[in-house]
Amino acid sequence: xxxxxxxxxxxxxDRTVAVDDVELHIxxxxxxxxxxxxxxxxxxxxxxxxxxxxxNRGRVRIGDTDVTDLPPRRRDLAMVFQSYAVFxxxxxxxxxxxxxxxxxxxxxxxxxxxxxxxxxxxLGELLDRYPSQLSGGQRQRVAVARAIVMEPAVLLMDEPxxxxxxxxxxxxxxxxxxxxxxxxxxxxYVTHDQVEALSxxxxxxxxxxxxxxxxDTPGRVYSEPASRFVGAFIGNPPMNFLTGQVHGNGxxxxxxxxxxxxxxxxxxxxxxDGEVLVGIRAENIRIEVEPFPDALQARTRVVxxxxxxxxxTADIGEQPIKVSAPADFPAHPNRSLWLGFDPAxxxxxxxx
Amino acid sequence: MASATAVTGKGDTRxxxxxxxxxxxxxSLVYLALFFALPMVNAFGLAFQGDAGxxxxxxxxxxxxxxxxxxxxxxxxxxxxxxxxxxxAVAMGMALVVxxxxxxxxxxxxxFALPLGISELAAGIVWFSVFTEQGWLNSLLTQLGxxxxxFIFLDYQRPVLLILTIVVAEAWRATSIIMVILVxxxxxxxxxxxxxxxxxxxxAWQRVRHVILPLLKPSIRVALILRTILAxxxxxxxxxxxxSTTNVLAGEAYRWYSTLRDARVAAAYATxxxxxxxxxTVLFLLLLPTEEDRxx
Amino acid sequence: xxxxxxxxxxxxxxxxxxxxxxxxxxxxVRALTYAAAVLLSLFVLVPIYLITVTAFTPREVSYExxxxxxxxxxxxxxxxFFAGSTGVLAALWRSVVVAxxxxxxxxxxxxxxxxxxxxxxxxxKSAYRLLILSTRAFPIVILSIPLAVTFxxxxxxxxxxxxxxxxxxxxxxxxxxITSSIFVSVPRExxxxxxxLGCTPLGAFVKVVLPLALPGLAAxxxxxxxxxxxxxxxxVILTLRQRTLPALVLAALNTSPLPFRFxxxxxxxxxSLVVIFVIRxxxxxxxxxxxx
Numbered sequence: 001x002x003x004x005x006x007x008x009x010x011x012x013x014d015r016t017v018a019v020d021d022v023e024l025h026i027x028x029x030x031x032x033x034x035x036x037x038x039x040x041x042x043x044x045x046x047x048x049x050x051x052x053x054x055x056n057r058g059r060v061r062i063g064d065t066d067v068t069d070l071p072p073r074r075r076d077l078a079m080v081f082q083s084y085a086v087f088x089x090x091x092x093x094x095x096x097x098x099x100x101x102x103x104x105x106x107x108x109x110x111x112x113x114x115x116x117x118x119x120x121x122x123l124g125e126l127l128d129r130y131p132s133q134l135s136g137g138q139r140q141r142v143a144v145a146r147a148i149v150m151e152p153a154v155l156l157m158d159e160p161x162x163x164x165x166x167x168x169x170x171x172x173x174x175x176x177x178x179x180x181x182x183x184x185x186x187x188x189y190v191t192h193d194q195v196e197a198l199s200x201x202x203x204x205x206x207x208x209x210x211x212x213x214x215x216d217t218p219g220r221v222y223s224e225p226a227s228r229f230v231g232a233f234i235g236n237p238p239m240n241f242l243t244g245q246v247h248g249n250g251x252x253x254x255x256x257x258x259x260x261x262x263x264x265x266x267x268x269x270x271x272x273d274g275e276v277l278v279g280i281r282a283e284n285i286r287i288e289v290e291p292f293p294d295a296l297q298a299r300t301r302v303v304x305x306x307x308x309x310x311x312x313t314a315d316i317g318e319q320p321i322k323v324s325a326p327a328d329f330p331a332h333p334n335r336s337l338w339l340g341f342d343p344a345x346x347x348x349x350x351x352x
Numbered sequence: 353m354a355s356a357t358a359v360t361g362k363g364d365t366r367x368x369x370x371x372x373x374x375x376x377x378x379x380s381l382v383y384l385a386l387f388f389a390l391p392m393v394n395a396f397g398l399a400f401q402g403d404a405g406x407x408x409x410x411x412x413x414x415x416x417x418x419x420x421x422x423x424x425x426x427x428x429x430x431x432x433x434x435x436x437x438x439x440x441a442v443a444m445g446m447a448l449v450v451x452x453x454x455x456x457x458x459x460x461x462x463x464f465a466l467p468l469g470i471s472e473l474a475a476g477i478v479w480f481s482v483f484t485e486q487g488w489l490n491s492l493l494t495q496l497g498x499x500x501x502x503f504i505f506l507d508y509q510r511p512v513l514l515i516l517t518i519v520v521a522e523a524w525r526a527t528s529i530i531m532v533i534l535v536x537x538x539x540x541x542x543x544x545x546x547x548x549x550x551x552x553x554x555x556a557w558q559r560v561r562h563v564i565l566p567l568l569k570p571s572i573r574v575a576l577i578l579r580t581i582l583a584x585x586x587x588x589x590x591x592x593x594x595x596s597t598t599n600v601l602a603g604e605a606y607r608w609y610s611t612l613r614d615a616r617v618a619a620a621y622a623t624x625x626x627x628x629x630x631x632x633t634v635l636f637l638l639l640l641p642t643e644e645d646r647x648x
Numbered sequence: 649x650x651x652x653x654x655x656x657x658x659x660x661x662x663x664x665x666x667x668x669x670x671x672x673x674x675x676x677v678r679a680l681t682y683a684a685a686v687l688l689s690l691f692v693l694v695p696i697y698l699i700t701v702t703a704f705t706p707r708e709v710s711y712e713x714x715x716x717x718x719x720x721x722x723x724x725x726x727x728x729f730f731a732g733s734t735g736v737l738a739a740l741w742r743s744v745v746v747a748x749x750x751x752x753x754x755x756x757x758x759x760x761x762x763x764x765x766x767x768x769x770x771x772x773k774s775a776y777r778l779l780i781l782s783t784r785a786f787p788i789v790i791l792s793i794p795l796a797v798t799f800x801x802x803x804x805x806x807x808x809x810x811x812x813x814x815x816x817x818x819x820x821x822x823x824x825x826i827t828s829s830i831f832v833s834v835p836r837e838x839x840x841x842x843x844x845l846g847c848t849p850l851g852a853f854v855k856v857v858l859p860l861a862l863p864g865l866a867a868x869x870x871x872x873x874x875x876x877x878x879x880x881x882x883x884v885i886l887t888l889r890q891r892t893l894p895a896l897v898l899a900a901l902n903t904s905p906l907p908f909r910f911x912x913x914x915x916x917x918x919x920s921l922v923v924i925f926v927i928r929x930x931x932x933x934x935x936x937x938x939x940x
Contacts, residue, residue, distance in 0.1 A: 619794060
C-alpha cells in the first residue's frame with residue numbers, strides 16, 4: 001500500500017513520443033485506470049511504473065522512494081500481464097510461489113501464503129496442474145494469484161481481461177473488483193475498454209497520444225468530459241457531437257444548433273462568438289413523434305432494437321445523431337422526429 | 353513542471369549505452385572475421401599469387417591450361433543443371449505429401465528427412481554398392497531376367513552414364529534439404545487461402561498452381577539458391593562412384609592441393625566455385641523476385 | 649408437394665456418398681498421395697536397407713553376385729573387419745572429439761548472439777542478420793584451402809583442434825539463426841514477469857528461458873554434431889595423419905577392398921538414423937526457419 005507520484009515523465013522510442021510529460025498522483029489504496037485507444041501510451045506508462053522501461057525524463061516515486069532508476073525487482077510491486085505470462089514449465093503451485101522463492105521465504109510460510117492466494121482466486125484444487133492443462137480463464141487466475149501472493153505495495157495490471165471471452169470477462173470483472181477492494185492495494189489498471197474502466201476505477205486517467213487528457217471519477221468522466229476525444233471515447237454509444245454557433249448577448253450566451261437556440265447550463269469555453277461543438281449523450285435526449293416547444297426536427301434513418309431500448313440514428317439537417325428511445329417507441333425509417341436536449345447534460349466544446 | 357533540476361531519467365543513459373546486445377554478438381563476429389573473412393581474403397591472395405610472391409595470374413593460367421579443367425567445369429555445370437531441377441521436383445512431391453497430413457505424417461517426415469544426416473561420402477558408397485558391376489541393381493535385373501549379364505553402369509568410357517549415377521546418388525542424398533525448407537514454407541501458408549480457393553471451385557492442381565506456388569516463392573528461392581551453391585561443391589559422391597575418372601571443380605581443388613601440392617591453383621579453383629555460387633545466387637534473386645524486393 | 653417438402657425428401661448430390669464427383673476426386677487424390685508417399689519412402693529406405701545387409705553379412709557377400717536381397721547369414725564380420733583396420737578406431741574417436749568440440753564451441757559463441765538477435769533491437773541488427781545469412785552462400789571449399797595454409801603457419805595443421813575450428817566456423821551461422829528463432833519462441837513477457845517477481849535479468853534467463861529453450865537448443869546441438877561428423881572436404885584438406893573418419897575413408901577409398909568401403913559407409917550412416925529420429929520434431933524449425 002503506497003501512493004504513487006509521476007512527475008514530468010516522458011518516454012521516446014526512436015522518433016515516437018510514447019509518453020509525453022505525464023504528471024499523475026495516485027493515492028494510497030486507490031484503483032486507478034489508465035484508459036485509451038491503442039498507441040495512446042497507457043501500456044508504456046505502466047511499464048515505466050514497473051521498471052520494465054526507463055523514462056527519458058521525469059521521476060517516479062512509490063511511497064517515499066524515488067524508484068526511477070531501480071529495476072523491477074527492487075520496486076515492491078507485482079504485475080499481471082495481458083498474456084498472463086504463466087511459466088509453462090512450472091506447476092501452478094510453483095508459479096504462484098515463484099516470487100516468494102526469489103525472496104527465499106521458508107517452506108512453511110510459503111505454503112501458507114500460496115494456499116491463501118490460491119483460495120482467493122478459487123484455484124485451490126488446481127495447484128498440482130501444469131498451465132497447459134488449464135483453461136485461459138484459469139491461467140489468468142494463476143497470474144493474479146502470483147501477483148497478489150507477493151503482498152506488494154503496488155499492483156499493476158495490463159489488460160488482464162482482454163483475452164477472455166465476453167461472458168468470462170463480465171464475471172471476472174466483478175470478482176476482480178471484489179478481490180482488490182478486499183486487499184486494499186494501490187492498483188493501476190490498463191485497458192482500452194471503457195466499460196471496464198467505468199466499472200472498476202476509483203478514478204480514470206484518459207490518455208491520448210502520450211498525454212493524460214482527463215483524470216477524474218468515472219461519473220465525471222462520463223457526464224463532464226473535458227474534450228471531444230473523451231466524450232467520444234467513453235460511453236456506448238459515444239457522445240453525439242453537433243456543430244453549432246455561440247453568440248455573446250450582453251450577459252447571456254446562446255448556442256444555436258441548426259437554427260434552434262439551446263438552453264445551456266454553464267458557460268461554454270472558447271470564443272465568445274463563433275463555431276462550437278455541442279455534445280449530448282443518446283440517453284439525455286427527449287424524443288417525441290409530435291413537435292413540442294423548442295424541439296429540433298430530425299428524420300429517422302435507422303432503428304436498432306436492442307432489447308431494453310431502441311437506438312435510433314437520425315439526421316438533424318445534415319448532421320447525424322444517435323438517440324435512445326423506449327422499447328415501445330413508434331419509430332420508423334424516414335419518419336420525422338422531434339428532439340429536445342436536457343440542458344443540464346449539454347456540453348459545449350471549442351471547434352475541432 | 354515543478355522540478356527545477358534538469359531531469360534526464362536513467363532511460364537516457366541506458367539507451368545510450370545499450371551495450372548488452374553488442375557484447376553478446378562480439379565473440380561470434382570476431383570468430384567469423386577470423387575464420388571466414390580472413391580465409392576468404394587469403395584465398396584471393398593465394399589464387400593471384402606468383403611463384404615469387406606478389407601479384408600474378410600464374411595460378412589462374414595454370415588452372416585454365418590444365419587438361420582436366422574443361423572437363424571439370426563442364427561436368428560440374430552439367431551436374432548442377434540436371435540435379436537441381438530433379439531434386440526440386442522430388443522435394444516438392446515430398447513436401448506436398450507431408451503437408452497433406454495423411455495418417456502417419458510423423459513417419460513420412462522422418463523417412464524423407466533421413467538423408468539430412470547422411471554424408472555425401474556415405475551416400476556415394478551406398479549408391480556405388482547399387483550400381484557397381486556386382487552390385488544390387490545388376491543383381492535385381494539379372495534375377496528378373498531383364499539382363500543376361502551384369503551391365504557396367506559405372507563405365508568410365510561412358511561419362512554420360514556415370515553422370516547419371518551421380519545424379520541419382522545426389523538426388524537421393526540432398527533432396528531432403530530442399531524438402532524441409534519447402535515444408536516449412538508450406539506450413540506458413542494459411543489454410544484460409546486454400547479453403548477459399550476450394551470454395552471458388554479450384555481443383556487440387558489449380559490450388560497448387562495458383563495459390564501454393566506463388567505463396568511458396570520465397571522458400572523456393574532460398575531452397576534453390578542453397579542447393580545450387582551446395583551442388584557446385586559436389587565432391588565425395590563423385591569420387592565414391594567414379595574414382596578419379598570423372599572430374600569436378602571441388603575434386604580438382606583437392607587434387608591440386610594434396611597430390612600436386614600447389615595450394616595456389618587449388619585456391620584458384622576455390623575462387624572459381626565462389627564466383628559461380630555468387631553469380632547463380634544473383635541470378636536466382638533476379639529471376640524470382642518476391643514481395644519484399646519490390647520497392648514500397 | 650410444396651418446394652419445402654420436396655427439399656426435405658430429395659437429398660441433394662452432396663448427401664449421397666460415392667456418387668458425388670467431388671468426393672470421388674478427393675479420394676483419388678488421397679490414394680495418389682498415399683502411393684506417392686510409399687514410393688518416395690521406398691526410394692529413401694531401400695538403399696539404406698541394402699547397405700545394412702552388406703555390412704552385416706560375411707565379407708564374401710560384398711563380392712558375391714547376384715547379391716542376396718534377403719541375407720542368408722547375419723554376421724558382424726564385415727563390421728569387425730572395418731573396425732579392426734588400421735587407424736579406423738582412432739579416426740572414429742577423432743571424429744567424435746571434433747564433433748564434440750564443434751558442438752561446444754559453436755554453442756558458446758552462437759547462443760548469446762542468437763539471444764541478442766531474439767531480444768534486442770539495436771543499430772546494425774539487420775546488417776548483422778544479413779551477414780549471417782550470406783555466409784551460408786559461401787562454399788566450404790574456398791575456406792578450407794587458405795585455412796590449411798594459415799594453420800600450417802600457426803603450427804596447428806593436422807590436429808583435431810584445427811578441424812574443429814573450421815567446423816565451428818561452418819556451423820556458427822547455423823547455430824546463431826537457430827538459437828535466435830528458439831529464443832524468439834519463448835515469449836519476452838515470461839522474462840519480464842520473472843523480473844517483476846524478483847529475478848535479475850540473468851536470473852530470469854536461467855530460470856525461465858533456458859528450461860523452455862533447452863529442447864530446441866539440444867536439437868540444434870545434436871544437429872551441429874552430425875554436421876561435423878559428416879563433413880568430408882575440409883577434414884580431408886586439413887588433416888594428414890590425424891584423420892577423422894570421413895577423411896580416412898576418402899583418402900583410402902579407391903585402394904580399399906569392397907567390404908571396407910561398405911562397412912565404412914554404414915558406420916558413417918548409422919548415427920544419423922538415430923539422430924534424425926530423436927530430433928525429428930525440431931527438424932522443420934531447424935532447417936526451415938534458418939531459411940530467413
